[in-house]
Amino acid sequence: MSELGARASGQGRIFQTTGDQYVQEHHHHYSADTVPLFAGEAGPYAGGSRPAAPDSVRIPLIGRPPRLLRDRAELCQALGTAVAGHGGEIHVVHGMGGCGKTALAYWLFTEAVREHRRVGFWVNASERMSLRAGMLAVAGDRGASSGELAAAAAGQRAAADLAWHYLGGSAEPWLLVLDNADDPSILEDGAWLRASGRGIVLVTTRHATSPLWHAPGTHRHALGVLPLDDAAQVLCDLAPEAGDLRSARKVAARLDGLPLALTLAGSHLSRQLLESWSMDEYARKPDEESTTIVDRGAGGYGGTQSRHLVGGTWQLSLDALAGQGLPEATTVLRLLSFLAADPVPLSLLAPLARAEIAVAGLEPELSPERLEAALRGLLDHSLAELVETDGVRCVKAHGVLLDSVASGTSHRQRSVLGEVAVRLLEEALPERGTQTPLARRALVLLAPHGSRLLETAPGERSAALGVRLVRQVYETADYGVAMVLSRAVADRAGALLGEDHPVTLDARDVVGRALFRMGHYEESEAVHRQVLARRQAMLGPDHPDTLRSCAGLHRPLDLLDRDEEAEHWLRRAIEGMRRVLGDDSPETLYTWTSLPEVLSQLGKERECDAELALLIPACERALPAAHPTLVMAHHMQAYALWQFGRFAEAEPVARRVLEDRMRILGPDNRFTFAARGLLAEIVYGLGHRGEAMELMTRVVEEHERVLGPEHPSVSHYSAALARYRTEDATP
Known part of the structure; x- marks a missing residue:
């Protein structure tokens, strides 16, 4: 380790400054567009792009607005008084499903926007992904930059803190509706529910007794059936x-x-x-x-x-509807009952209309040419409604209605419909490694339906679908959601299929990776060891999944300062991948880029030089010039040379890396910050103190702006800048 004690500035590592300060710099390894972490997995998305978010949080997610509200005069008066006031209150409307909570929220939203000139925000709080996406979109609406939003989505900055920071600083008063918060624990995780003097919060929920509803400044309103x-x-x-x-x-x-x-x-x-x-x-x-x-x-x-x-x-x-010649409407509604009560993209049903998925054994039958007519019949009779969310046209049915329909579906019909629902979602999920904004929006919309299918159509296929879904959530760098969802899927798969089943082990693998990204290194190590042992016993030592577990295990070990163990498992992964996948496999090359970092931290200069002499040509031979794995290989080369004090050799490599990061990822990406920080250390080592201070000052300012003043990275780089200034002032 260097005198500064900095662990990798390129790949999220632990930093130790002088004194007792312990600082963690949490970076992520690659742009999600092209870099594989393991078979078919794209790395975390480029932080220069914004996380998936609704196209608008200024429009209520409701199909047909209610015409009139009956018997709600007293409650309307209380809520109307609140939005006419100064703010700082939370109002919780609770009641059974179907009692009109969302209709009341729509009325208040319209009242606040039209009559009281408040900015209205509408967020679907039924699922963690939709809540986080919606609240980050609110933060963006109130002025958060793309870099700040990307850092929050990737777990580098507390997402709830960012959203409430910008809500609290809003120049305009606002109303925030958190609709369908039927699981209050989703709001409690990360403290998404807060009061602010700039606005009013309205929560709709079936849950009447949560401790969250008893916080200071919170008013509860029961909503029942109509007289x-x-x-x-x-x-x-x-x-x-x-x-x-x-x-x-x-x-x-x-x-x-x-x-x-x-x-x-x-x-x-x-x-x-x-x-x-x-x-x-x-x-x-x-x-x-x-x-x-x-x-x-x-x-x-x-x-x-x-x-x-x-x-x-x-x-x-x-x-x-059957009397009108649309008996298929019954089948469509039964099919929807296998999915969540959240919006269902019409594109999810499109394979049925195109006859790409054949359906047999249903009564009434569902022919492709009759699907649209059946859907229109459901819409006309208010059994479903058409909504637009995230710029996607969706159909949505009420949860109480879907529960009722599901309870009346025969076992034979459930078997057929469950298989159809799983196949539709399999087709609808984006391809692995696709990290376009459109693909990320689709994932947010489809996630609740994948979770629901584990309950309505339990089995190996729906469990595998759940694993595929949470792995893709992980690949979007939404690590907090991935950690929670992957645990739920893993537990469900374990109960259905057994802990040694490959699907269960795949789910546990995602758990281990998400834990690592969220900084739970000891727990991540334990999960990776468990998965590795079971994969090795079930699949053998050279199976690609076993080797991926070896690579996954090295990461928490490295962060726990157990570098020798980390080197052992990483070498085993690389050597096995070279044999099984080939020297030029993108996955092999990606895993290989971590080795120079580990070797430089162990002070193994000769071995590190030998690995770089093989790694760099291999990447240049197999990958395009702008490929993130090649850029990372050069980044690790510059880092290792800096660790060994070879500043003159490191400087041109580091400058090239910074240029590549700026061009590919943009100025607000964490890899760009890391590249600039590494260059500052290198030019300082060369004695160019003025340039080093200029570079490091910019790094500190950018980190503080994007990650927030309390982030450990700000402390680390601020300490480096203070050291520069102190040493520069010393005669």
Whole structure:
């Protein structure tokens, strides 16, 4: 190690400065566009690009806006007073699924924007990925730079802190809606829910009892079903020709005043073509055998288990669609019930329309040419709605409705539909290594559906799909989400298939990698050792997956200052990959770039020179000039030469690396920062103190701007700059 004690400035390493200060510089190894970490895996995306985010958080994610709100006057007054005030409050609206929470949030959003000149933000809080993507988009709207957003998405900067920093500094007052926060732990992770004097926060949730709702400045509002007269008026609003208020009271009573059921019934009555039921006739249709459901969302969180006749309501609409020649609508709705209640991209269903996925054994059958008509029928009867999210047209059905439909699907139909749903998601997921903004948006949209399929269609295929999904989440550098999701998938796969199954081991491998990226080095080491032992026993010592585990294990060991062990496992990985994958394999070359760093940290100068003499020509022979692996090889060459004090040899290499980083990744990328910091150290070693201070000053300023003043990198580079100044002032 050098006198400064800096571990690699190129590849996220531990730094130790003079005194007792311990600083960690957490970088990531490659642009996601082209660099493999292991078979087919692209490295973390280039930090110069922004993480996947919705096209707009200024528009509510709701299909058909509600016409009127009935029996909500008192609550509307309380919330309206809040958005008319100064801010600093959190309002939580809780109630069972289908009771109109999102409709109320839409009303308040419109009121705040139109009447009180607040900036409105709407974020889907049902899943970690959608929450993080939405909140980072809010930060970008309030002024966060692309570099700051990339650092937050990659785990280098606390994402929630960044979002709330910019919300707190907003020049305009705002309203932030966190819709469908039915799992409050998602908000608690990273402290996404906070109060700010610049704005009002509205949370909608089925969860009535979370401790989060009892924080200072938080106001809870229970939202229940509608009183009978108001429920009847809703039906008259939707279907005024179907009957009078007295008849509407009968239907409303059968539907328990649940707004979702009322909307379905009113939409059905208003859209009849072949029949013209009155409300009295409609009230007689649902009988004692109608499907009832339990609102598991509310009940599971301590609420009362209320039963609602949603099943009978939607079944009447489906019967009407069948009478209009659209029996396929039932099959489409059953298929949607295997997916999450989040927006489903229409492109996910496109292979059915193009007959690319054949479907057999369904009743009613679903022919390709009838799919669009069936979807339009569901939209017309309000059984689904068309929404646009992340610039993608989607179809969305209510979770209570989907639960009801799922409970009424036979076992045989579930088997067929589950397989179809898995195949559709397999086709829809982006190709491995595709890290375009469009691909990242698609991944955010598809992630909740992959998680849902592990529950609705459990098996090896859905588990493998879940692993593929979390690996791709990891590849986008959203390591916090990847860590949580991969653990859930691994546990589910282990329960379904056993801990020694290759799919389970693949999931555990992602867990180990995500733990490393999040700085949990001891835990990462333990997971990698477990996976390595099982892969070696099951697959043999030279299987590519076993070798990838060797490479994965070396990383936490290196960060734990166990360099000799790190060298052992890294050499085993490289030697095995050269035999199995070939000397010129991109994966072999990528893994090889880590070796000069480890050897230089061990002071093995002769061995390091020998490896570089082989590595650099191999990369130049096999890779394009701008390939990130080649750039990293040169970066590690400059780093090793600096570690050995060979500053004159290191300088031209370091300058070339900085130029390449600037050209390929842009000025706000962490690799660009690292390249500039390394060059500063090298030119300082050459005695060019003025240039070194200029370079290091810029590095400190850029790190502070992008990563925040509390980030360890800022402390490390600030200490280096202070040392320059102190030594420059010394006679």
